[in-house]
Amino acid sequence: MIQSLKGMKDLLDADGKLYERVIECASRVARLYGYSFILTPHLEAVELFKRSVGESTDIVGKEMYEFYDKSNKQVALRPEGTAGVVRAYTGAKLDKMGSTRRWFYHGSMFRYERPQLGRLREFHQFGVECFGVKSVYEDATVILMLRQILNELGIKASLHINSLGCKVCMSSYRELFLSFIKGKKGFCKDCEHRALHNPIRMLDCKEQACKELLVGAPKMSECLCKECKKDYETLQSLLKGEEFICDDTLVRGLDYYSKTAFEFLSDELGAKAAVAGGGRYDKLVGMLGSKEGYGLGFAIGVERICHILKQRQSETKTPLVYLCALDECFLPELFELAGRIRQFKSCILSYECKKLKKAMSAAALEGACLFVCKGEDEAKDELFYKDFNSGVSAKLSTDELLALIKELG
Numbered sequence: 001m002i003q004s005l006k007g008m009k010d011l012l013d014a015d016g017k018l019y020e021r022v023i024e025c026a027s028r029v030a031r032l033y034g035y036s037f038i039l040t041p042h043l044e045a046v047e048l049f050k051r052s053v054g055e056s057t058d059i060v061g062k063e064m065y066e067f068y069d070k071s072n073k074q075v076a077l078r079p080e081g082t083a084g085v086v087r088a089y090t091g092a093k094l095d096k097m098g099s100t101r102r103w104f105y106h107g108s109m110f111r112y113e114r115p116q117l118g119r120l121r122e123f124h125q126f127g128v129e130c131f132g133v134k135s136v137y138e139d140a141t142v143i144l145m146l147r148q149i150l151n152e153l154g155i156k157a158s159l160h161i162n163s164l165g166c167k168v169c170m171s172s173y174r175e176l177f178l179s180f181i182k183g184k185k186g187f188c189k190d191c192e193h194r195a196l197h198n199p200i201r202m203l204d205c206k207e208q209a210c211k212e213l214l215v216g217a218p219k220m221s222e223c224l225c226k227e228c229k230k231d232y233e234t235l236q237s238l239l240k241g242e243e244f245i246c247d248d249t250l251v252r253g254l255d256y257y258s259k260t261a262f263e264f265l266s267d268e269l270g271a272k273a274a275v276a277g278g279g280r281y282d283k284l285v286g287m288l289g290s291k292e293g294y295g296l297g298f299a300i301g302v303e304r305i306c307h308i309l310k311q312r313q314s315e316t317k318t319p320l321v322y323l324c325a326l327d328e329c330f331l332p333e334l335f336e337l338a339g340r341i342r343q344f345k346s347c348i349l350s351y352e353c354k355k356l357k358k359a360m361s362a363a364a365l366e367g368a369c370l371f372v373c374k375g376e377d378e379a380k381d382e383l384f385y386k387d388f389n390s391g392v393s394a395k396l397s398t399d400e401l402l403a404l405i406k407e408l409g
């Protein structure tokens, strides 16, 4: 039998439903903030990601699916969505016109990583990108939009923010950081490489030895220029209704950020992991376009959100009603009842009449929360029900049963 590739998953039944739910919720909220849908290709020129995400990042340096197509052009499956959307914006010359655009997208991203919980080789992101807006108010707005999406989905995650400064303050921070690490020995191989190409990225290293060597490193927030400092303070004041952590070590795994960077972290994924992240990338718009531009956004890891939601679902059974006639003569009555229940709750009717015990195990197998049946033991307007969550069972009239089902969470 041909199996799916390592780190690539089919989304069947409940997984497919959860995926739809996340995308539907995120798209609806994004529209409330003035964002509209954009679709860009999965396959792009390798150069796009090298220039935007950065050659020294793990995403481009180690994890990209890249190959030569039939006309010998070097192409890559997109490891993330931002670069393609910026290419679409600058390609349409919208940057030249100074146009504002607010777009959202969702779809597959590809990273050749070691598959584990919450880490796939083909995964899905829901992302938003906003162009042409310089104000830090928009930075606060996209963070609040992301918080709203997570809240509506019932995801608890802690917000970490940082400012990565601009060209001016970042280069003086880089000098300071380089003099701090000078002479220090014992960094991992990756950090030795980062020290040469992008030293700030060392702050993101997960190796304990590297973390210890960086204790006492100069803080980015203390090196910001006047404008970046003011924007960072404004951002914090705009988020004052939210709980957040100012995290000087938050550098993100992609090179294109400047000023605002943020992540939402959850500990419902085994180890603490990001369910979403983003930031401002003005220099990238300038780099791929012809003049200085403004861009910012975020992306949500859809599978990570689905994993959290699924865990919760298995803790409390879904409010699904399962109906079964114990004798064929009751089927028309239950058929009609199923129609009434479906006006407000999901419901399955078995067309096959079964004995009580068999019918109940079929209902449990379907993940039902409430089992309802009718047999010879029930009076004319009477039905038998069992609530699988509470274990309660009784006989009720149709109206009583409908009232009870309405109450189900």
Ligand code: HAM
Residues within 6 Å of the ligand: 079, 080, 081, 082, 083, 111, 113, 118, 119, 120, 121, 123, 124, 125, 127, 128, 129, 253, 254, 274, 275, 276, 277, 278, 279, 280, 296, 297, 298, 299, 300, 301, 302, 303, 304
């Ligand atoms: P990112 O932090 O690389 O940012 O990815 C965003 C989210 O995608 C992560 O927080 C995580 O939830 C999910 N994710 C990343 N890698 C994997 C994986 N291998 N398997 C499953 N989920 C994963 C970006 O991609 C930026 N483009 C975000 C952005 C948009 N910044 C500005 N605009």
